[in-house]
Structure formats: C-alpha cells, structure tokens
Amino acid sequence: MTLAPRTALGRMPVIPGSFAYHRPTSIKEAVGLLARLGDDGRALAGGHSLIPMMKLRLATPANLVDLAAIAELKGVRSEGNDIVIGAMTTQHELAGSEQLNSKIPILRETSLQIADPQVRYVGTLGGNVANGDPGNDMPAVMMCLGATYHVMGKADERRVVAREFYHGAYFTALEAGDVLTAVRIPVPPAGHGYAYEKLKRKIGDYATAAAAVVLTVSGGKVSSCSIGLTNVAETPLWAEEAAKILVGSALDAATVKRAVAAAEAITAPAADARGPAHYRTKMAGVMLSRALARAKARARG
Amino acid sequence: MAKSQVSMTVNGKTIEALVEPRTLLIHFLRDQQSITGPHIGCETSHCGACTVDLDGKSVKSCTVFAVQANGADIRTIEGMANADGTLHALQEGFREMHGLQCGFCTPGMITRAYRLLQENKNPSEEEIRFGISGNLCRCTGYQNIVKAIQFAAAKLNGVAFQEAAE
Numbered sequence: 369m370t371l372a373p374r375t376a377l378g379r380m381p382v383i384p385g386s387f388a389y390h391r392p393t394s395i396k397e398a399v400g401l402l403a404r405l406g407d408d409g410r411a412l413a414g415g416h417s418l419i420p421m422m423k424l425r426l427a428t429p430a431n432l433v434d435l436a437a438i439a440e441l442k443g444v445r446s447e448g449n450d451i452v453i454g455a456m457t458t459q460h461e462l463a464g465s466e467q468l469n470s471k472i473p474i475l476r477e478t479s480l481q482i483a484d485p486q487v488r489y490v491g492t493l494g495g496n497v498a499n500g501d502p503g504n505d506m507p508a509v510m511m512c513l514g515a516t517y518h519v520m521g522k523a524d525e526r527r528v529v530a531r532e533f534y535h536g537a538y539f540t541a542l543e544a545g546d547v548l549t550a551v552r553i554p555v556p557p558a559g560h561g562y563a564y565e566k567l568k569r570k571i572g573d574y575a576t577a578a579a580a581v582v583l584t585v586s587g588g589k590v591s592s593c594s595i596g597l598t599n600v601a602e603t604p605l606w607a608e609e610a611a612k613i614l615v616g617s618a619l620d621a622a623t624v625k626r627a628v629a630a631a632e633a634i635t636a637p638a639a640d641a642r643g644p645a646h647y648r649t650k651m652a653g654v655m656l657s658r659a660l661a662r663a664k665a666r667a668r669g
Numbered sequence: 670m671a672k673s674q675v676s677m678t679v680n681g682k683t684i685e686a687l688v689e690p691r692t693l694l695i696h697f698l699r700d701q702q703s704i705t706g707p708h709i710g711c712e713t714s715h716c717g718a719c720t721v722d723l724d725g726k727s728v729k730s731c732t733v734f735a736v737q738a739n740g741a742d743i744r745t746i747e748g749m750a751n752a753d754g755t756l757h758a759l760q761e762g763f764r765e766m767h768g769l770q771c772g773f774c775t776p777g778m779i780t781r782a783y784r785l786l787q788e789n790k791n792p793s794e795e796e797i798r799f800g801i802s803g804n805l806c807r808c809t810g811y812q813n814i815v816k817a818i819q820f821a822a823a824k825l826n827g828v829a830f831q832e833a834a835e
Contacts, residue, residue, distance in 0.1 A: 389690035484803025
C-alpha cells in the first residue's frame with residue numbers, strides 16, 4: 369500500500385475509473401479474454417494491490433478479468449517431491465494449511481507477516497508473486513525455496529523459475545495475456561531449518577528489509593543453505609554467494625559476518641519513508657543474521 | 670459503462686441490484702442500500718472500519734468491488750444482534766468493558782472479532798491483538814477492546830469472565 373499522491377483538490381481520489389468486469393470460469397477462457405483484450409485487460413486476483421492502485425488512478429484498466437471463479441486455480445496438491453499451490457490460494461489458506469505447514473513451514477511464517485488479517489483473507493499467493501512489487505514478501509521466499517511458476521499464455525503452458533522471473537520493479541517474465549496459474553515448490557528435506565525475518569514499522573507495512581533462510585545441518589555444520597532478500601532492490605534477491613560462504617560452517621560469528629557482508633553487497637535499496645538506503649542495507653544484514661540463527665536452532669542434524 | 674446485475678445476501682436478506690463494476694462494496698452498502706454500519710475511515714485499505722463478514726472471511730469492503738461480492742453472504746454490524754433484539758455477546762462485551770469511546774471503529778471491530786471467535790473460540794490476549802491488527806482505533810488504546818472480546822468469548826463459551834490482574 370503506497371502513500372497516495374494528492375490531487376489538485378487536495379484530496380486523494382478513491383473512486384476507480386470505469387471498467388468492464390469479466391468473470392471467466394476456466395483458465396482457458398481467462399487467457400483467451402486477456403489475449404483478446406491486450407493492453408486493455410488486467411487480471412484480478414485478490415485485488416489488494418490492484419484495487420488500491422485503481423483508486424489512486426495509478427492503474428486504469430478498461431477491463432478486469434476476475435480469476436476468482438476459476439476452480440482450477442485453487443487448492444494445494446502433492447506431485448512427487450513437489451507441492452503445487454494454485455495461484456488463487458489466499459494467504460489465510462496458506463497459513464491455515466496443515467499439509468503445507470508440516471512440509472514447508474516457512475510459508476505460514478511468511479504469510480502471517482503479510483499485511484493484516486483482512487488482507488490475508490483475500491490476498492493470494494499468485495497475486496503476491498506475480499505482481500512484481502519489490503515490497504511483496506513471497507517472491508524472495510520463492511527464490512529461497514527454488515520454486516517454479518506455471519504460466520499459461522496464449523499458446524501453451526510454460527514454467528519459469530522464480531530466480532529468473534523478476535526483471536525490475538513491476539517487470540517480470542509475464543507477458544501481456546499470461547496468467548500465473550500455480551507455484552511449484554520442491555519440498556525441503558525433513559528436519560530443515562527455516563526463518564523469515566521481516567523488519568517493518570507497523571502491521572500492514574512493507575518490509576524495511578527482510579530475509580528468508582532455508583538450511584540443512586549435518587553434524588553441526590551447514591550442509592545446504594539458500595537465502596532470499598525482500599525490498600532491498602528493484603527485485604527480490606537470491607543471495608547465492610552469501611549462502612555458499614555458509615555451507616560447511618557451523619555458523620560461527622566470523623563466517624556469518626562474511627556472509628552478511630556478501631548479502632549486503634548485492635542490495636541496492638531505494639531511500640524512502642522506511643529509511644535511507646544504507647540503513648536498509650544494514651537492516652537486510654541484521655535480518656539475515658537473525659534468520660540464520662533461528663533457522664539453525666530449528667534444524668535437526 | 671454498462672451496469673452489472675448482482676445478487677447477494679446481506680444480514681439474511683437477499684438484495685438484487687444493478688451496479689457499475691467500479692462501485693466498491695462499501696459504497697454499494699452505504700449509498701445504495703443504506704446499510705451504514707460499516708464505516709468509511711481511510712478508504713485506503715488500512716483502518717478496517719469498513720470490515721464486513723463475507724462468506725466466512727473478514728474483508729475490508731473498501732477494497733472489494735460490489736460485483737466481486739455477487740452471490741456472497743454478507744454480515745455487517747446491523748446483522749449482529751439476536752433476532753429478539755438482544756445484543757450479541759460481542760456488543761454486550763463492548764458495552765460492559767467500555768470497548769469504545771467515539772465508536773467509529775466499533776462496527777469494524779465487532780464484525781472482525783466475530784470471525785476471530787468463529788475460528789478461535791478461546792483466543793489468548795496475544796491472539797486477540799494479532800487478530801484485530803487490521804483494525805485501527807484512535808481512542809481506546811485497545812486495552813478495553815481486548816477485554817470486550819475476552820468478555821464475549823467467555824460468554825459464548827458459557828464461562829464466567831475473569832478480568833486479568835492489571
């Protein structure tokens with residue numbers, strides 16, 4: 369949720385521009401509609417990013433294609449070692465799913481740090497990852513987990529790995545007419561440690577900085593590690609170098625310090641109401657060291 | 670822009686109406702249906718004063734289009750009291766515990782707390798505070814709102830309300 373620019377009248381506009389509303393009942397129908405509408409059409413998931421933008425007239429789509437009535441976009445299923453989550457699964461459903469929480473508990477931990485209860489009832493995983501807003505929390509978690517997005521386009525379905533999906537603020541691998549239909553996550557090994565640490569000014573705020581960690585420990589040493597960072601660059605970041613530094617270590621202070629420095633080095637945050645750039649970079653480092661400590665404490669092995 | 674036909678149940682009553690797709694649910698309820706219990710606080714999805722219960726979810730009705738609620742079952746503060754006019758346990762709790770001062774946030778607080786207690790019959794103080802974190806109150810400092818919800822939970826569970834020691 370962005371601070372609103374004021375109009376000449378000194379008031380924030382709150383009435384969206386006019387649009388035609390479409391409510392397809394299949395992915396095929398939705399993709400067909402979006403292909404036909406081109407730049408005049410926008411997909412509507414939970415709407416809790418898009419509708420505020422429309423109220424401010426920062427988004428003025430002539431057509432909204434509501435994905436809410438498409439049953440194929442809902443639900444959670446297991447496929448081999450992967451969990452596949454329908455794009456229209458809400459944050460509330462993610463947080464409440466025992467199946468997910470027993471296998472990929474970082475999802476619940478992250479969901480519960482997004483926005484507030486009302487927003488989580490409506491906001492979706494698909495919307496959160498597809499929007500391309502660097503403030504969204506799930507993209508860095510998906511990079512951390514090595515997730516893959518299922519994308520249905522005009523021609524056929526393709527798969528895009530989360531680590532290659534984000535090109536810039538609001539620029540992603542999605543093309544006009546594409547619908548992100550599902551998120552596929554490889555289940556991390558049983559006994560893995562995890563944490564999502566988010567610094568925010570208040571409930572409902574985007575992160576000043578946040579870090580996602582998933583790691584495994586064997587004989588007291590880190591055997592694998594993956595790190596994602598939220599809202600400290602134009603895109604979410606996968607901190608590959610930082611994670612490499614930690615593998616083989618017992619997360620001793622000197623090694624963590626080197627990894628934190630490597631993670632901080634890839635950040636390029638904007639200065640905004642959440643603080644100047646160098647502060648947000650430092651906070652990314654603090655969030656990372658906290659997440660590492662908590663993940664290690666949770667890991668078995 | 671062509672209007673859309675919508676049909677929804679609000680507080681047990683079926684409503685059929687024509688709406689512009691861009692009409693937000695809060696404006697539909699207040700301006701077209703004269704259901705003015707849900708309040709407009711910020712209109713920017715922050716304050717929760719417009720919270721209604723929609724198909725078993727607490728939602729901010731300023732961030733939902735009325736067309737999205739087509740077919741939905743909605744409850745607002747107007748639908749909280751019992752059929753015989755006696756207050757719902759939450760309304761009673763807010764009165765007994767002084768859970769409101771100016772009262773502006775109260776309809777949203779109560780509809781949100783209603784869903785919270787549906788999902789968690791005996792929430793801890795921490796769970797209540799987290800559960801109402803999408804509802805802002807500028808008067809009370811929340812302490813008495815928490816007590817009001819604890820009062821209601823105790824009443825709904827048929828146990829005596831014990832105020833925690835200060």
